[in-house]
Amino acid sequence: AVNDLLAAITDFKIGCIEQIARYYQPDTFTEYDDVATQMSTFMSPSAYRELISPHHRRIVDAAKAYGMVPIRHCCGKADAIVGDFIAEGYAAWASVQPCNDIVGCLEKYGDGLCIAGGYDTNGIPGNTSDVEVMRKDIARCFDTYGAYKGYIFAGFIILPIDECESVEDVWAPTGALAEEAVTYSHEHPIAHE
Numbered sequence: 078a079v080n081d082l083l084a085a086i087t088d089f090k091i092g093c094i095e096q097i098a099r100y101y102q103p104d105t106f107t108e109y110d111d112v113a114t115q116m117s118t119f120m121s122p123s124a125y126r127e128l129i130s131p132h133h134r135r136i137v138d139a140a141k142a143y144g145m146v147p148i149r150h151c152c153g154k155a156d157a158i159v160g161d162f163i164a165e166g167y168a169a170w171a172s173v174q175p176c177n178d179i180v181g182c183l184e185k186y187g188d189g190l191c192i193a194g195g196y197d198t199n200g201i202p203g204n205t206s207d208v209e210v211m212r213k214d215i216a217r218c219f220d221t222y223g224a225y226k227g228y229i230f231a232g233f234i235i236l237p238i239d240e241c242e243s244v245e246d247v248w249a250p251t252g253a254l255a256e257e258a259v260t261y262s263h264e265h266p267i268a269h270e
Contacts (some may be wrong), residue, residue, distance in 0.1 A: 079128060087132040091139040098143035106140040107146050108133065109172060113153025115176045115199065122157050130161055137166035148193075156182055163189050171231060174199060179222055183252050187227035195222050196232020196254075203234055211254050223262075230258050 085119060094106060112119050112129060120128070133149075138148040149167040156177040162170055163186060173194030182192055194214055195218035202214035215230070222228045234251050 083128065083132045087107040089137050089266075090136055094136070094139045094143060094145070098145065103145060103158055106145040107148040107150050108136050108142075108167075109150045111150075111152045112158070113151060115153055115156050117173070122161070123205065126161060130165055131166045132236050133167075159190065169193055169229075172198070173231075179228075180225070183222060183225035183228055187225050189227075191227050191229060192222075193229040193231040195228070195230060197235075198232055203232065206234065206245055206253070208253060208257065211257050212261070215254070215258050216265075219258075219261055219265060223265075230262070232258070 083168075086135050090108070097103060097106065110129075110133070112125060118125060128246050137147040143237075146168045147166060148169045148170045148194060149162045149165075150172050150176060151162075152172050154174075154176045155162075155170075156179075159170065159182050167190065169191035171193045173182075173192050175195060175197050176199075179195055186192075197214050205211070214232075218232070223230070232254055234254055
């Protein structure tokens, strides 16, 4: 029954990919399917491989068939199944949070999977508009992960909607984060070997 449900969800997502390809022709397709908490995956890696992975492979195959680069979004501590993301055919893992062994993943998989993230979106840096707090975590990300091939800085800010007077206020901190990241990356360039 679980497999039937997952197959139906996958069929729906593949139908979405077909429509997205038809009307938008994007370069990438990001599969949003969180399978982890901040402590571990929702299930054992073997259960993931048996129940979820075959369906993700179908989604990747569909995206590739339409010329899209498949990206895997997964929040939480999913480093135990990063090899599976690669085997499924994903080119990148997005929103990688610092609860993962990001350095270990970059050292092991850096040539086979782009890792986008590192910024502490769930901690204080991701819940503030304080530019100095942002700046420190941006520096931590670039200084810790930036020397590795396969790393892209990514992050966002989450502010309670009741603290914002307009839609612009909701997005302004993320814009400030992006500006700080670009500035830091230009001021502290890292040469890749």
